[in-house]
Amino acid sequence: MRPRPHQVLEVKIETADVTTIVVAPIDAEPPLVARAGQFNMLWMFGIGEVPISVSRIRRDGALVHTIRAVGVVTSALAGLDAGGVVGVRGPFGTGWDVDSAAGRDLVVVGGGIGLAPLRPVVEHVLANRGDYGRVSVLVGARTPKDIVFGEDIDQWQHSDLGVDVQVTVDVAGAEWPGHVGVVTDLIASAHFEPARTIAFVCGPEAMMRFATRALQELAVPLERIRLSAERNMQCAIAQCGHCQLGDVFVCRDGPVLAAARLLPLLAVRGR
Ligand SMILES: Cc1cc2nc3c(=O)[nH]c(=O)nc-3n(C[C@H](O)[C@H](O)[C@H](O)COP(=O)(O)OP(=O)(O)OC[C@H]3O[C@@H](n4cnc5c(N)ncnc54)[C@H](O)[C@@H]3O)c2cc1C
Ligand code: FES
Known part of the structure; x- marks a missing residue:
């Protein structure tokens, strides 16, 4: 403590x-x-x-x-x-448990500062590239100036390790040559085989819901979509109840949780 x-x-x-x-x-x-x-x-x-x-x-x-x-x-x-x-x-808290995704295709979806907890996932996968199938990294930001880790993204895009890296922004001027739209738009065109895919998603709650829906529409099972939940925290050791969602203490049982477990709890809280 x-x-x-x-x-x-x-x-x-x-x-x-x-x-x-x-x-x-x-x-x-x-x-x-x-x-x-x-x-x-x-x-x-x-x-x-x-x-x-x-x-x-x-x-x-x-x-x-x-x-x-x-x-x-x-x-x-x-x-x-x-x-x-x-x-x-x-x-x-729990981690993404990237090792458990070995042998599978990976889809990593980061919105805004949500890319921060996902950067170690991408770096682990690049360092152990042979352990994974197809890898797609989808990054969203409000504007081009809000893209975090621009140098890392550039390196990932230009590595010869066969990683599909796509970036989109919500709003941009004519100088932006890339995609404009929400990050979930990129999911449909990413290259992965849904039946063997694990997805790691972090960003605003609405974005994680839409990303989950887009992945589900492509037949990625809900239990193989991992989300990182954000809640106010105080003790971080499952004592104060600040982060509690139903029977889940986000500080202890999360922040990374399977979408199958987290989304029903968020739906109850939103009523
Ligand atoms: C498990 C976990 C991991 C996190 N990891 C990161 C991380 O890597 N990097 C990071 O920057 N943040 C991260 N956060 C969010 C971060 O903890 C909050 O932004 C922070 O607690 C806000 O505290 P504050 O005192 O600066 O703002 P406050 O003074 O508490 O809030 C000021 C205002 O900002 C609003 N606000 C609070 N949080 C956010 C938010 N996340 N986004 C937008 N507006 C907000 C409030 O509603 C309020 O109006 C994480 C949160 C959790 C639960
Ligand atoms: S932060 Fe206190 S119970 Fe999770």
Whole structure:
């Protein structure tokens, strides 16, 4: 429960409101080790604490987090400079369990900052390309300027590892040569065999619903569509109930959950 002090080693401005920070522990304890899809609670001393996914897995004990500044705590985190200090608790929650998708086709769908927890999935698959079938990475952003990890996406697109990477934006001027429309539009034209596919989807709730529907229409089974749920969190250890959806504690049982389990709970809550 005690946040461990970490120092900011690097800061990268991704877009006008998205920043990546790399942090490492400054105490004598062993580094925290997270899996793709897990999150840490990042604590700005005197301001507050928020859940933030790991956006890259590093082997050197450093943690990488990509933050969209939407409010008090995220703005403070995004404003950190190298040398600044942040408290870290974690890692928490389930991961994407990418290894369990070995031998299958993969569809990765990220909307906006939702690409952050998915970047480690793509990087794992590229590093172990032979273990997977066809791989499609579908990325959506509001405008071209809001695309996060542009350099990574470019590398994925130009790698010779046979990964189909498509990017779309909701709104663009004439200078944007790419696709305009919602990310779920890309699903129908992606190359995968539904019967052997596992999908990983993260983004706004409405986008995850539409993505799930589009995948289901192509006959991808609901239990093989994994979503990452976002809920307000406080304790992150299944004690306070802030993140509870029915019998699910998103901090402990999620954030990654099969669509078959998560979507019925979201439907009840929305009534
Ligand atoms: C498991 C998990 C993983 C997450 N991973 C990431 C991540 O990798 N990167 C990241 O940037 N965020 C991530 N989030 C979301 C992040 O935790 C919230 O944006 C954060 O808690 C907001 O806190 P705040 O104090 O900055 O904003 P607040 O002061 O609490 O909110 C300010 C305003 O922003 C609105 N708001 C709050 N959250 C969001 C949101 N997500 N999108 C748009 N508006 C919002 C509020 O409704 C309010 O109006 C994750 C959340 C969860 C549950
Ligand atoms: S955040 Fe407290 S129960 Fe999940």
